[in-house]
Amino acid sequence: LEAWAQTRAGRPFTPAVSVENAGGEGRFVIVCDHASNRFPAEFGFLGLPPEAREAHIAWDPGALGVARYLSGAVDAPLIHATVSRLVIDCNRAPDAADLIAVTSETTAIPGNAQLTAAQRRERVAAVHEPYHAAIDELLEERLATGRGAAMIALHSFTPVYCGKERPWDVGILFSQDRRIALPLIEALKACGFNVGVNQPYSPADGVYYTLSRHAESRGLACAMIEIRNDLIRQDPEQRRWAGILAAALGATEVGSEALEGSAA
Amino acid sequence: LEAWAQTRAGRPFTPAVSVENAGGEGRFVIVCDHASNRFPAEFGFLGLPPEAREAHIAWDPGALGVARYLSGAVDAPLIHATVSRLVIDCNRAPDAADLIAVTSETTAIPGNAQLTAAQRRERVAAVHEPYHAAIDELLEERLATGRGAAMIALHSFTPVYCGKERPWDVGILFSQDRRIALPLIEALKACGFNVGVNQPYSPADGVYYTLSRHAESRGLACAMIEIRNDLIRQDPEQRRWAGILAAALGATEVGSEALEGSAA
Numbered sequence: 177l178e179a180w181a182q183t184r185a186g187r188p189f190t191p192a193v194s195v196e197n198a199g200g201e202g203r204f205v206i207v208c209d210h211a212s213n214r215f216p217a218e219f220g221f222l223g224l225p226p227e228a229r230e231a232h233i234a235w236d237p238g239a240l241g242v243a244r245y246l247s248g249a250v251d252a253p254l255i256h257a258t259v260s261r262l263v264i265d266c267n268r269a270p271d272a273a274d275l276i277a278v279t280s281e282t283t284a285i286p287g288n289a290q291l292t293a294a295q296r297r298e299r300v301a302a303v304h305e306p307y308h309a310a311i312d313e314l315l316e317e318r319l320a321t322g323r324g325a326a327m328i329a330l331h332s333f334t335p336v337y338c339g340k341e342r343p344w345d346v347g348i349l350f351s352q353d354r355r356i357a358l359p360l361i362e363a364l365k366a367c368g369f370n371v372g373v374n375q376p377y378s379p380a381d382g383v384y385y386t387l388s389r390h391a392e393s394r395g396l397a398c399a400m401i402e403i404r405n406d407l408i409r410q411d412p413e414q415r416r417w418a419g420i421l422a423a424a425l426g427a428t429e430v431g432s433e434a435l436e437g438s439a440a
Numbered sequence: 441l442e443a444w445a446q447t448r449a450g451r452p453f454t455p456a457v458s459v460e461n462a463g464g465e466g467r468f469v470i471v472c473d474h475a476s477n478r479f480p481a482e483f484g485f486l487g488l489p490p491e492a493r494e495a496h497i498a499w500d501p502g503a504l505g506v507a508r509y510l511s512g513a514v515d516a517p518l519i520h521a522t523v524s525r526l527v528i529d530c531n532r533a534p535d536a537a538d539l540i541a542v543t544s545e546t547t548a549i550p551g552n553a554q555l556t557a558a559q560r561r562e563r564v565a566a567v568h569e570p571y572h573a574a575i576d577e578l579l580e581e582r583l584a585t586g587r588g589a590a591m592i593a594l595h596s597f598t599p600v601y602c603g604k605e606r607p608w609d610v611g612i613l614f615s616q617d618r619r620i621a622l623p624l625i626e627a628l629k630a631c632g633f634n635v636g637v638n639q640p641y642s643p644a645d646g647v648y649y650t651l652s653r654h655a656e657s658r659g660l661a662c663a664m665i666e667i668r669n670d671l672i673r674q675d676p677e678q679r680r681w682a683g684i685l686a687a688a689l690g691a692t693e694v695g696s697e698a699l700e701g702s703a704a
Contacts, residue, residue, distance in 0.1 A: 345680060367631035368687030369680070416609060416633070423632030 190216060192259045192303040193310040196244070202251035203324035204425065207311060208243040209267035209386055210236035210331060211256035219263050219299065222287025233280035234260045236332040238408030243330045245418030250425060252328070253314055257307050262288070264299040266307045267329070267386050274382070275304075281338060311390050319394070326356060327391040327398040328425070332405035333376050345407060347372030349400035351379040353392055356399035356428050363424035376402065454480060456523045456567040457574040460508070466515035467588035468689065471575060472507040473531035473650055474500035474595060475520035483527050483563065486551025497544035498524045500596040502672030507594040509682030514689060516592070517578055521571050526552070528563040530571045531593070531650050538646070539568075545602060575654050583658070590620060591655040591662040592689070596669035597640050609671060611636030613664035615643040617656055620663035620692050627688035640666065 213235035215221050221229060228234065240256055247254040257266045261277075262285055268275045276288050276296060318325045335342055346369055350357030364371045377383050384400060391398030401421065408414045477499035479485050485493060492498065504520055511518040521530045525541075526549055532539045540552050540560060582589045599606055610633055614621030628635045641647050648664060655662030665685065672678045 366687055366691075368683035368685070370683070419632035419634070421632070423630055427630075 190214075190258065191306065192216075192257060193307045194256055194258050195310055195314060196254045196256075197247050197251070198253045198314060200247065200251040200253045201323065204250050204252040204326050204328050205315065205318065205324070206243050206247055206252045206254045206328045206330055207386055207390075208236075208240050208254065208256035208330050209265075209307075210261045211240035211243065212258045213260045214258055215260050215263060216302075218302070220287060222262055222285050224262070224283075224285065224287070228283055229260070229262075231283075232332070232334040232405060233283055234262050237405045238403065238414055239330050239332040239405075241411060241414035242332075242403060242408055242417050242421070245415045246328075246330065246421055249418050249422035252324075253318075255307075255311050255314060257303070259303045264303045266304055267331075267383060269382070269385050270300055270304065272382055272385070275300075281334075308386075308389065311386070315390060315394065315396075325394075325396050327387055327396055328356070329387050329398070329400040331400065331402045332408060333402045335404050335406050337376065342372075342376050342404070343370055344372035344375055345369040345404055347375045347377075347402035349374050349378055349384065349402065350398075351384050351388065351392060353396075353398055355397040356425070359428040360399060360401075360424050363427040364420075367420065367424070369420075372402070454478075454522065455570065456480075456521060457571045458520050458522050459574055459578060460518045460520075461511050461515070462517045462578060464511065464515040464517045465587065468514050468516040468590050468592050469579065469582065469588070470507050470511050470516045470518045470592045470594055471650055471654075472500075472504050472518065472520035472594050473529075473571075474525045475504035475507065476522045477524045478522055479524050479527060480566075482566070484551060486526055486549050488526070488547075488549065488551070492547055493524070493526075495547075496596070496598040496669060497547055498526050501669045502667065502678055503594050503596040503669075505675060505678035506596075506667060506672055506681050506685070509679045510592075510594065510685055513682055513686035516588075517582075519571075519575050519578060521567070523567045528567045530568055531595075531647060533646070533649050534564055534568065536646055536649070539564075545598075572650075572653065575650070579654060579658065579660075589658075589660055591651055591660055592620070593651050593662070593664040595664065595666045596672060597666045599668050599670050601640065606636075606640050606668070607634055608636035608639055609633045609668055611639045611641075611666035613638050613642055613648065613666065614662075615648050615652065615656060617660075617662050619661040620689070623692040624663055624665075624688050627691040628684075631684065631688070633684075636666070 213229055215229060243254050262280065264276050265274065276291060276299060277285055278288050315325050346364060348357050348361045348371060361371050361373055387398040387400060403417055408417050477493055479493060507518050526544065528540050540555060540563060541549055542552050579589050610628060612621050612625045612635060625635050625637055651662040651664060667681055672681050
């Protein structure tokens with residue numbers, strides 16, 4: 177896991193990606209694209225006041241806490257971005273219109289309004305590329321050594337978006353591969369939760385980039401989990417939701433065929 | 441359901457018991473012994489300041505809200521006391537030492553310290569007897585008409601008791617009859633919850649009075665559910681927990697033999 181770090185060698189920049197429990201022996205690999213609301217000094221605060229930098233537009237509150245507990249519960253590696261999605265969204269394609277958002281929900285992002293092509297490339301190189309390089313490297317290493325690599329992307333969503341209340345406790349998003357998502361949805365529904373099926377958004381909204389790029393391209397089983405962020409504000413709630421997800425993921429019984437992939 | 445009400449006829453006292461959805465067609469009957477922190481004027485505030493009357497020693501915060509949503513979800517009658525347990529505890533035998541508590545956790549209850557035998561009898565007659573008479577009447581009517589009467593007692597517990605943290609999300613208490621409790625425990629554990637089995641207390645602590653008196657005596661299936669009260673503070677959480685319990689109770693598959701009872 178040194179390649180991506182070396183690309184930043186000699187630069188005064190805290191790495192844009194963090195890898196925890198890389199050697200985890202479970203079936204899963206967890207990614208948390210929107211784990212952080214850190215705004216590195218070299219990009220500044222983008223003209224945003226503190227309250228905007230702490231709001232859900234800047235990150236997925238609570239998601240990293242759940243991801244860490246889940247990583248422990250299922251002994252999975254955890255890869256997470258350490259930079260706000262408003263600097264650059266690691267879960268968007270490099271050519272996506274909302275890769276570097278000019279407006280998020282109803283908030284204008286002044287520091288993103290007039291970027292030059294060179295400035296955009298700089299953010300891609302500083303954050304997006306090392307994040308995905310770290311995922312690539314970890315997956316290749318695990319696949320080469322026969323370890324599990326079914327991918328879970330963990331996110332949180334705001335209970336109210338553009339003034340509209342969202343009813344779901346948790347949303348499960350999936351695209352072509354449904355080996356994790358369908359049994360996970362059933363398990364969570366059987367526990368009494370209000371489960372959004374490809375809600376509050378779906379891969380059609382362009383929000384499935386990380387899993388499409390790394391899991392579906394390799395034939396790995398994958399699913400995206402979105403937890404309503406007011407359910408995971410505090411540490412005990414994050415631990416509880418990790419337990420709920422670990423139990424529900426246990427019901428998925430993704431086998432080795434899913435873990436090792438079928439085609440690239 | 442008029443007998444208990446008539447015993448209070450002509451007296452300036454809001455009924456000590458409330459029955460909702462009496463004709464519910466589901467398998468279950470729900471009781472909520474500690475639903476209320478109301479202190480009727482005829483007994484006064486027992487010398488307690490407002491904060492003590494709002495604390496868990498006076499009632500089971502959140503339990504009534506969950507019980508109501510659960511009553512709707514499984515179409516069950518709901519019977520609940522409308523008077524604080526500090527006036528008299530409806531879930532204690534009439535001869536129990538803590539029927540009218542002189543101290544609760546670490547709080548002295550001044551108004552209970554020097555009661556005469558006549559004053560104790562008055563509270564039994566005003567609250568305890570009508571509460572249990574209402575349960576008797578509803579159960580007999582349902583059994584006579586072949587309706588479901590598996591009993592669920594819904595409570596909440598304080599996360600910290602006498603300075604000691606309790607780890608459980610939910611506790612399931614049972615005594616001789618285990619037809620509901622054992623599958624319910626398994627269902628909740630399978631959902632990832634930390635489930636107390638006869639924790640944070642058990643029938644041996646004398647807290648199983650309502651179910652012993654009404655369900656076990658009639659051979660009815662029964663279980664007591666204790667939810668950690670910081671999980672059910674707000675209405676959305678109460679609704680969510682009712683959904684969780686309804687789903688888990690759905691897994692119990694208590695049959696008609698349990699509903700109709702085997703012996704008195």
